[in-house]
Amino acid sequence: MNSKHRNTVVAAMLKVIPLATFLLIMIWLATRYFALNALEEEVSDRLEVQTHMTSMAMADRLHGLIEYGQILSHNDLIINSLIDFSERKNYLPTFFQSLQIPNAHKGVICLLDYRGRQIISNTTHSHIEIAPSKIDAIMQGNNLFEVIEGQLFIAFPIIYNNHTEGILYFELKKTDLKKLLQINNQTVTITVVLKDTGNLTYALNDGIYNPSESNINTSKERPGSDSVNWITQSIQIPGYPDFEIMCSLKTESAFSSYKRTENFLIWAMLLDLLALILGIFFSTKLTAKPVQDFAELIRVARMNKSLSPILPETGTPETASLATAFNRLMSEREQAREELLIQAVESGRAQLSAMVLHNIGNALTPLDPLLSQIESIMKGKIEIRLFQCLEEINKNKHCMTEYITQDEQGKQIYAYLASLPEAFKSENDRLSNKLTEIQNKVNHISEIVYLHQVYAPGNDELKTNCNINFLINSALQFHRNAFENSKIDIKTTLIKDIPYFKIDKNRLMQVIFNLIQNSYEAIEVLKNLDVEHRIEIESFSSNRTVGFKIKDSGIGINPEDISQVFKFGHSKKGSFGISLHYCKQFVEANKGSISLSSKGLDTGSVVKVEFPIAGYNTITR
């Protein structure tokens, strides 16, 4: 690989790889964003479901506790024991010892009288005291449900005949409450928040903790700690405003599956990038050489000033293929250009022929009245008078003398005959003048035909020494009648000693003719307007160039349309749009330049044509 090829490869990589890397990173970030969002939503939903299920399970536990208490408080043995004051000691202890709070077997169940005095309990060591205000509330038939310092206290009124006659009291210490609320959930970490003191108290699967206790601070995995990221959701246990549970998921565990996916994604993208780099390397390596070879061929062709370069169809198959395609394209382009030029020449010929015929027509038009005038002259009054005179003389040939001398009419005949020489002379002069006019017209026609013959472009380009001033005058000659008829003022400023240069004068004549015709038509559009109709033509030259400029006062061109006027097929006059395109083709084919300028509509236009006379066209004076 040479340095050019290497540079090409490096350049391609520098262009593509950062963009590809950027796109891959964006895809990764977008995928990560959407995947994480979806995952977080899914995890949140899962956590919400788990939290809801956990809260419902805990509510069930608490409901079960409440239900158990209500069943006991309605138990007729317990009710009866409140009444059977003297003998209850015989059966109540056994009954109470058999009582256990579901899921909290060590919870205290105690029977109290209507003033909260303990009657019996399921444990021997308990001694329950309830504040009088709370007793009053219970005696009103209300359950007492309170959490104090992590302990749960529930009291149920024992109602008999619609009156509260005693109290059944549950006391669950922290460990009992912990057991009661212990929900086995492998998915989430459950924290129970007790709002009894306004502080958060929570259980982390293995217990209920009070924030004031030290173990909460030493738990490395507690929700909210710095060491582990958690997502949490809190919900009040339905029906128990004192209890709020907070379920937590470790984000690591929740997102671990995603991390595997993300790692796979990153590796896949890195492999993509690697594949892209290798692809660019090899593809660039494969294409760079043919392309560079081809570019080199083009460069050489341009250095040889070949407008239609023919590239050697050699080298690698790719280069040869490109050269073949290029050569074919250039060949077709050249063929098309020549066809266009032929079309333009044909068009020019047609225009010239039309102009010649028009000029010939213009010249022939006055011949007919002239001939009529000659005929009328030749059939004029002199002949009639002579025949009348001859008739009168024949009538009076027998008395000619008398007739001539005495008859009034005879006297006039004599006078008439005497005036005949002068009359014939006058007639002859008039005829002579008419014939001269006819001769002039015929000469003009001959001149036009001659010019047409002289400047009619042939099929083959023939470069000869050419004076541009002659061509301008000749072109104006073609248009003379048209200018006179349209009352267009022609002003020519043709410099003396303009250099000759080698060019196909017939085709240049066609160009000048086309440009003047274009100005003429631009003015014709305005012929009904009371504006000045003028065409100014000047020639110019320098040491290196020769050219001419045609300025008209015609309709002008929109500045934005100027770039379009030389394009093939562009026309706003209903023509084929060939003439100006041909002009440009011809001028540029002869290394010249053509430009058209206008300040806008109704401001006229200026077309300037300039040819180099150094190097390309041989100068001859």
Place this chain on the structure above:
Amino acid sequence: MRRTFLIIIILSMNILNASADSQNIIVGLDADLSSGSAKAGQAILRGAEIAIDEINRGGGLLGRKLLLVERDHRGNPARGIDNINDFASMKNLVAVIGGLHTPVAMAEMDIIHEKKMIYLCPWAAGTPIIENNHHPNYVFRVSVRDEYAGGFLVEKLIEAGYHNPALLLEQTGWGRSNLQAMTVALKEKGIAPTGVYWFNWGVRDLRNQILSAKNAGADILLLVANSPEGVVAIKSMNSLARAEQLPILSHWGITGGSFFEQTRTWLNGIRLWFLQTYSFFSPTSSNRNQKVIQAYCNKYPDADSASDIFAPAGTAHAYDLVFLLAKAIETAGSINRETVQKSLEKIHMYKGLVRSYDPPFSPKMHDALDVMDFKLARYDHNGVIVPITLDQLK
């Protein structure tokens, strides 16, 4: 000036009233006034009020008015004990009229005697209430004694042709009192109960007990229950097939509450009789009977006749107890409870509403009624307790 004068007058009257209240002889009432046997408590209250009104109209006792102070124990012994303690702290309190239930009265026994409270019992049949092993015994009863009631009920059911009674008893001191009395009475007749079935206060269904009794061959149930559990018994009986039902001969506890109101739709199909003492429809003293009915109807707007006197035994018993207490106070010439207790034991003769007490009490016998005062009764279709004859029991 005028306003100041009025204030002075009002204050003087209040002071005089307060002074009069402080001189009144207080009789306490510790009864179930609002719970399952509230009608019994209310009946006792009305009987005591009528008697006190009558005494006070007659000039009172020892020149002082009698004043009734009520406390509601709702059938709950704990409340009853607290009530007795409360009464014990009252100055000029001479006695407490207790009422329903035996368990309450039995729970109060120790404190009654500790505080030397005269406890007048118009409605609680437990034998141990009187046989309480306290000397002196401060409890005096004008009511049924289970010992007698058991014998009476057994006697009647046998006379009516039933020979296989089953006992359905509440698991309280009262139930146990009746178990003792009834088994003794049956034994004396050479009969053993086909079964003894217990239930608790607050029970909601007694079908198992009834069916067990039926299956054991019982031809009648001897029921010892208060009104709420009596309702359950009737409801349970009613829910059984006719062939599975048993006639019920009940102690009088069921009449202490709104038993009839709660069972009237089922009572037509069930044979139910129960123990009563006094009936205003078969008085022993027509003059006094009429006088009490009149006073009752005058005082209580919900009553127009004897038919409107609910739980009549409670009213009659309380009425007589207040007069017996008054007689003892007059005899003692003091409201000192020790003196009055002795005086009660020494009343020779008193013609009361329920009976002529000759004597009502003695140092060895504080039950004023005996089996001769008992009768069987039933509810008529209006819920009025009416005596029945033996033929109606068959």
